[in-house]
Amino acid sequence: MKTIDQHRTQFDNFVWIDICQPDKESLNKIAEEYQLDYFQIKDSLEPGHLPKFESQPNYNFLILRAFTSTIEKGATTINELSNKIAFFYNGHKLITIHRSQFAFLDTVKQKYETSEELLVYLIYKMVETYQTPLDTLDEKIIEIEQTIFLKDYARVSLKDLYFLKAQTRITKKLLQIFQNVTHQIEVAENNKTALQDIKDKLLNLILSYDEVIENANNLLTTYHSVNAQKSNDVMKLLTIFSAFFLPLTFLAGIYGMNFENMPELKWRFGYFITLGVMAIISIIIYLWFKRRRII
Template structure:
């Protein structure tokens, strides 16, 4: 589906399910800022958009390659930027969707894979209601806002993961027997996923600041600095979270070892009490007729009594040493 949003300081217009040719004709016939959002991975549609706008053939290939890292490229009359949108689905899993962005004079074109939902609802609402300064700025500010929405989605997921890690930490501190390994591994995979996309995204934003200067106004350089700082903060969160998860795993292993030590201590105490009794029982379990105690009338009760006294003495000694 193709959606065309056009606006200036005083007007706003939105057309949905528009054809590539109709969108191109509408864009060519106006001086308003145009945002063409293409939610489709159909090669024929993409090829038509590329041909109408006279983009380089390599741009089409970059758009079609889904499994690719964020990148930034400069062409004669436009710049190309690709990244990955991250959203949390209903199963609390992180969904990935590649987005490619083309910025040219007064026109911004975004290419999505066509998966349900994206991270631009708030941005569309700002344009529609003329909130903030977006409708008073040129198209490069819209370009920044699109990138900011993508990076903000990373930040929101990072904050959610930070809360989950802190909850996990509190849980393991209050309950030594709490099984955390599955949760730790699940969170660690999410953190690694964000980190895998954030590192090349930082490189792409850094390159854009220097190489894309001709397409970006000087007044918007401060916004790009802020965007770069956001990406750095996300990367720092990923590194910190990996350390925190490693500490949680170490704490879990320590708790397991302590529990094992408590079990072994209990077994050792029981063994220490009953070993002398077992020794005595072993002696009197031998079948020798010459053993004098065999003919003693009270031998059975005497041996049991001796075992009880020995056990009580050992228990008292362990208690005095505070081993119990």
């Protein structure tokens, strides 16, 4: 059995046991030692498990996920975007089990009176991990918007816009599940204000991510509209050129036929007359387009 990274911190009224990167055998031993449910230990080992809350007679079981990726990586799955922490807690102990390292777990100070206080603090720090990606997504939305309207819309990458939408959508769903789980958690009266603060922050994050999704959809629609407008402008330009050159080409085609009985070909000023007719036709077409406000 490999050596597991286990830290035991003794507070005044409870003990906190933090276990990082355990294997199945290690967790089975922990389950026996602390009388934990086998299926909940199994959930702790499952990498992609979604947030959940279960209440047992002797302890409560909680799984939550913190955002651990970066927007630049282009991750589009829950496993790639986040990592989980499993909590087993009661009035005497708090056990945290996780595979990834979390910086906020190493900065906990011994100032908590109860395990619930520490639990609420850790949940708050997990919620905070969703703020940085939100700020990054907002910046990317503004950058893409400026590129579309102020620079060259062709420089906008639809692939980047797709990943932006996908990451925002998945993160929002994860936050909604996170929110549902926090509504199931019951804490003592003195911790309810802190828990409510977490719920409020979750709600604000969900609304902000929803706004990013809406902005991304609007940008995608705008991109297609601008792209279609550019295509229409090109077709309009080609149509105008065609309107000018079709009648001129028709005249050139007629007088390009080498028949003998074409009296105009014998005229002394026939060439200049033909050029004059072409010029008059071009002026008439130009004035007609101008009157119709096409050009």
